[in-house]
Amino acid sequence: MKKTLPILCAVLLIVPLISVNASNTNSREQSGVLPASFSWRNINGTDYVTPIKDQSPAPTCEAYAICTALETKMQYQLKELYNPDLSENHLFFYAGGSIEEGWVSIVDAAEYLMEYGVPDEGCYPDPHRPFDYPFESLPGWENRTVKITEWGWVDDNVTAMKQALISHGPLIICIHFWQDFFNYIGGVYQHHEGQAVAGHVVAIVGYDDSKSCWIVKNSWGSRWGEKGYFRMAYDADMLSGWYGGEGVMYVEGVYGNLKPDVPKVSIEKPDYSHSYFFGIGLRTLLKDVEIQKAAARIFGPLTIRVATENATSVEFFIDEVSQFIDTQAPFTWKLRTTKGLHTLMVKATNDQNVSSLDIQDIYKIF
Structure with a gap:
């Protein structure tokens, strides 16, 4: 079921949304104030985000960002760090994606997750091919899937996004970027030079008010950026309103075969x-x-x-x-x-x- 999260202005409405405690946030929660920093990489000292992956050379970023959200929520839900690895390629192609066209609709991908789910990587591994090709997931993949109960859009607003990040898990965001983004090596990214290049989909996993930035997981390998991550300024003007909504998506209600007994x-x-x-x-x-x-x-x-x-x-x-x-x-x-x-x-x-x-x-x- 698709939902839209409105901007919540009343302070009293903020408190119930903070369902996950990061270190040193309890006193702030009790006062109805969002914590100054939060990260799914540090929930009371535990990193629930799965390792950085590399989508290259295929334009499958949408599936990688969505699977980041799912894998994080799977580990948090089971309170176990077991490194679940979902099949981004299955989600990309089975939801209607095409390498030639260069994308899959994240709406179609979310709807596919609700109806069919996504299996583990072993059912449909990523061969890193820059072209479309015939391939089917292993027989029986339907018994190895993870599904969601709903998805929705989050308002393009720092407060609303913080609330959704804490309450629902990593957020899938649509962005546009410039040439200098390829050469990012660290710090809070702000566009300085170069032409606009393309669109991209990544996952917000945290934020830091001291730097006025989001902590974002990319899918370009661990050699890029800050070991695969980047920090995006709150006012970086990178969010793009693709696919309807505001370009910021959450997923909720992860269930299914979260830890299949497979090799x-x-x-x-x-x-x-x-x-x-x-x-x-x-x-x-x-x-x-x-x-x-x-x-x-x-x-x-x-x-x-x-x-x-x-x-x-x-x-x-x-x-x-x-x-x-x-x-x-x-x-x-x-x-x-x-x-x-x-x-x-x-x-x-x-x-x-x-x-x-x-x-x-x-x-x-x-």
């Missing part, structure tokens, strides 16, 4: 956007050659290495053809394939015969 698997080596020279990896510099820009470039022999949890075996595939099954951790495979672009897929299975996937494109040079 986790991720390809550690090779890593996307890296080049490997006889097993030694370096970040790829020339990404715009006629190769899938995020595909790992491989020169010489390489041993594939994966990280797993709750897995009894890992099966390795090249272009969807099974190559090897390893039944003993640590799970590895010496890559054997021809020159050119290939899809590397790994499938981890647990003792209940439940599986999870990870996928990565690779380019074998020799």
Whole structure:
């Protein structure tokens, strides 16, 4: 159910909204005043926000921002730091997103969450592809989903946004940005130079009145900004009224299979956007050659290495053809394939015969 949060002017109405206590905020709550700072990264000393991710090179920011809100609320709801990892790609594509068009409506994504939910990453991993491609989530993904009961817009007003952030969790915000935003390395961001570039969707996870800024989680990897985060001035004039409303969304009523008993698997080596020279990896510099820009470039022999949890075996595939099954951790495979672009897929299975996937494109040079 869609709702809109009005600006609450009466002080007496502020107190009930503050349902989450940050450190040293109790006295302020009792006086009906919003705390001077708040962060979902520090609720009584606990960081409920999941690690920074990297959407590149696909324009899937909407799904990453929404999943940030869900994952944070999942950990807070269970009072457990277990690093839930939802499938941004499932949400993006199944809600009607397109790489070619460059976006998915956050309204459509929120409505999809209410009706169908989003499964864990192992059902539909992100292969970091800059183009549309056919792919379906693992059979049975419907039993591994997290849903919401409602979503709504928040007024583009600092007080209303603070209240919603504390009461409902991280806020999904639509912004526009300029060229200098790419080069942000720290501090409170204010546009100084460069032309307007594009729109973006990110998640507010906190605020700090001493710096008059929001604390925002981006999805451009941990090497960007302040280890993946940035601080946005209250008056930065970045919010954009996309999709109706005011460009600030909350989600509420997270429920479902918050902690599915499934294996986790991720390809550690090779890593996307890296080049490997006889097993030694370096970040790829020339990404715009006629190769899938995020595909790992491989020169010489390489041993594939994966990280797993709750897995009894890992099966390795090249272009969807099974190559090897390893039944003993640590799970590895010496890559054997021809020159050119290939899809590397790994499938981890647990003792209940439940599986999870990870996928990565690779380019074998020799």
